[in-house]
Amino acid sequence: xxxxxxxxxxxxxxxxxxxxxxxxxxxxxxxxxxxxxxxxxxxxxxxxxxxxxxxxxxxxxxxxxxxxxxxxxxxxxxxxxxxxxxxxxxxxxxxxxxxxxxxxxxxxxxxxxxxxxxxxxxxxxxxxxxxxxxxxxxxxxxxxxxxxxxxxxxxxxxxxxxxxxxxxxxxxxxxxxxxxxxxxxxxxxxxxxxxxxxxxxxxxxxxxxxxxxxxxxxxxxxxxxxxxxxxxxxxxxxxxxxxxxx
Numbered sequence: 001x002x003x004x005x006x007x008x009x010x011x012x013x014x015x016x017x018x019x020x021x022x023x024x025x026x027x028x029x030x031x032x033x034x035x036x037x038x039x040x041x042x043x044x045x046x047x048x049x050x051x052x053x054x055x056x057x058x059x060x061x062x063x064x065x066x067x068x069x070x071x072x073x074x075x076x077x078x079x080x081x082x083x084x085x086x087x088x089x090x091x092x093x094x095x096x097x098x099x100x101x102x103x104x105x106x107x108x109x110x111x112x113x114x115x116x117x118x119x120x121x122x123x124x125x126x127x128x129x130x131x132x133x134x135x136x137x138x139x140x141x142x143x144x145x146x147x148x149x150x151x152x153x154x155x156x157x158x159x160x161x162x163x164x165x166x167x168x169x170x171x172x173x174x175x176x177x178x179x180x181x182x183x184x185x186x187x188x189x190x191x192x193x194x195x196x197x198x199x200x201x202x203x204x205x206x207x208x209x210x211x212x213x214x215x216x217x218x219x220x221x222x223x224x225x226x227x228x229x230x231x232x233x234x235x236x237x238x239x240x241x242x243x244x245x246x
Contacts, residue, residue, distance in 0.1 A: 002023065002030075002060060003059040004022040004047075004058050006057075007020045007053045007056030007058060008020070008053065010054045015208055017053075017208045019056075025184070028179065028185075029187065030185065030200065031187050031202045032044075034188075035190055035206070043188075044155055047065060048065070048076065048078045048155055060072040077154045078155045080142070081158040087131035088129060088130075091128070094141065095116065095117075109148070121170075125137055126141075140170070153183070187199070201214060201215055202219065204233060206236060211236045211237065212236050219232065
């Protein structure tokens with residue numbers, strides 16, 4: 001589903017992603033773990049076509065995200081780390097706008113909008129202007145918009161940031177349900193517990209490179225008798241424990 005081949009992205013003299021090779025299978029929930037600045041968001045922005053690799057290629061469902069961007073984008077949905085909405089549109093108007101951007105027929109669009117409103121519990125505020133929404137309400141609407149066209153792949157950058165416990169549970173259940181139904185999820189997070197709970201496979205990223213790739217069980221196998229999973233994670237990302245205290 002996702003093929004990242006020898007991808008490097010530089011900003012001037014800084015290398016944000018360094019010769020990254022990664023293959024995500026269909027039907028997999030993959031969590032990319034790492035501290036802020038590890039290269040997770042840059043990788044995601046290249047996957048969705050917002051940034052071009054300095055070198056290397058990214059393919060979504062067999063389509064190159066640079067040379068075949070439209071085909072790749074139709075097969076993926078993207079939830080950024082900060083929900084972006086048009087303040088002067090209602091939630092419903094925003095969903096209608098997104099459906100038009102994907103070229104969805106009007107009857108299919110209205111059916112999908114109704115489904116997302118129900119699935120994400122948007123009915124209480126979907127006809128209010130987005131400027132009145134809390135962060136959690138915005139995040140739920142952005143998730144709904146990313147799934148309108150029923151993409152094969154959902155790409156999510158830090159999905160739990162700013163969410164209350166109920167919304168976090170909703171998002172976790174949503175991601176696992178997508179995978180159970182045959183979809184694929186690529187999720188970035190700096191929270192080990194989230195990845196441990198829902199991911200099929202994880203990649204620990206630091207300094208633009210994958211330092212570990214495998215299941216949580218395989219990560220545990222690397223533990224020494226006195227180490228915790230958190231301590232191993234900190235070692236892999238070369239961060240001091242204090243940096244991860246929220």
